[in-house]
Amino acid sequence: MIERASIKTTRGWLLLLIISASLLFAFMIGVTVLLYRGVGIWGVNIPVGWAFAITNFVWWIGIGHAGTFISAILFLLRQELRTAISRFAETMTIFAVACAGLFPLLHLGRPWFFYWLFPYYDTMRMWPQFRSPLVWDVFAVSTYLLVSLIFWYLGLIPDLAMYRDHAKSKAAQRFYGVLALGWRGSYKQWRTYRSFYILLAGLATALVISVHSIVGLDFASAVIPGWHSTIYPPYFVAGAIFSGFAMVITLGIPIRKALGLEEVITLQHFDLCAKFMLAMGILVAYGYLMEIVSAYVSGDPYEISMIVDRYTGSYAGVATVMIFCNVLVPQFLWFKKFRISLRFLFVLSLLINIGMWAERFVIVVGGLYHNFLPSSPHLFIPTRWDWIFLAGSLGLFLTLYLLFLRFFPILALSELRKVRLPKEAS
């Protein structure tokens, strides 16, 4: 029986923490400069007003989806295998959504007025425009963060109680004791917990589908070519789960190694994740194909020129990366040999993460830089700050994750211990 599933302070952990904290520090410097000088430090221009910030936003929020998928949908489907990977996937969700949420805020121009996005009664009677998908985003993302946070924390409570009882020092007992809210695992507590958890899982399930659909609507309801297609919501959801599973594998392989969890997180888990990723990859590839088909079927010269430009124009290199990483490379997963080779899977999952980022870049920048007027096209060239913000958000994510790994249970311990009484014979 595992009593603790946290990493010890090792040299490797410290080294990684130093690297990611340095990136986080660079991010903080970036934010300071941004607040002082404005979004002009990025390479954004007119017409490419969104560029890296929104690419990063969509990418991070997509990554979060696998966590909710594993913890909620697979829970409702009673897939017991999920127990081993649910906690670290859920944790990934929380931190990924936190990273995601920062980008639209920082992109506001005057981030200190972020509360203008929420409806409150002010003297000028200025309301958010509720017909705009951008306002839906604010609600969708904050709801996603709050509900995932509740789900994650509730899942943690029984494990925190275990940590409290296991702790040696008074300070640790206090720390975990406060967080565990006085959980003692009584009959009534478990009964209530179960009724609550299953209903919350049902709600989180609806969020997996809806949040990225709403993000997708940002790109569906505009008028410029490439941002004017109903394909986006389902295609974004598939892409989100695809990239999320890639991130689960990217994180899962080192965590399993570092904590010696070979018995708990087995090759079968990776095999299944890889299969699922393959299925999602095919859906994403279908999305790419349908974008081309629907552009030609529409007969709209602007749509056609957008799609031709996507694969032959200024950003054709990025589109090639996208096709290579998201369509070609996952085809290896048809073979079991590759699905259970952890080294291969690790590299592949990194490639898919890069590929999915490239996809979002292609959609965001590729759609914006090239529109109706011959005078409009304007290339977007990322500045040093664009890269610092991208790397910095990775630093933020990794720092939070490494700290979590050190102090909190990375496995759903009490769920792993769950027992079933045999049916009474009498």
Add this chain to the structure above:
Amino acid sequence: MKLHGLLASFVSLEDFTKAVRECKRQGYRHFDVLSSQEIEGLDELMGSSERSPLFSFAAISGAVTGILTGFFMQWYADVWSAPLDVGGKPLNSWPAFVPLCFILMILFSAFSLLFTFIFKLRLPEPYHPVFKTSLDLSKNHFYLLFPAEDPLYNNEAVSALLKHLRAHSIEEVLCD
């Protein structure tokens, strides 16, 4: 120091199951089970199989409140308080309000569940007499807690019964 009850621990699930069954047979009603994990099938053993509709009710009422709040909020802002005519489109363009109604349905439902959970269990509960005992949830033990308030309770009898049922340890739980 008042006696709160007796706490017995069991190492194996088998012993524990037998013990619960035997205690029930002997007529004890008010004992509690403490464990680090969920025990599926315990409801049957404890004889309380009916499920309370409390949480379903909380979820549904939260959901309905969320939808209504969502619609009213958007309608109030865009139709009543600050109507903005965009190309002659209808002010009460309800299809555009659907996504937010959906999101707020989930948000309100989740919070209504959370508050129900917190109030039902009266969390956070910083003090309980068992925290002063050797109760250790990190070990994979199963605990039985016999409250002294039970009219059937008799210190010697319960203690002897538990010993007979092969409890791993038995200790008295004291209130401050």
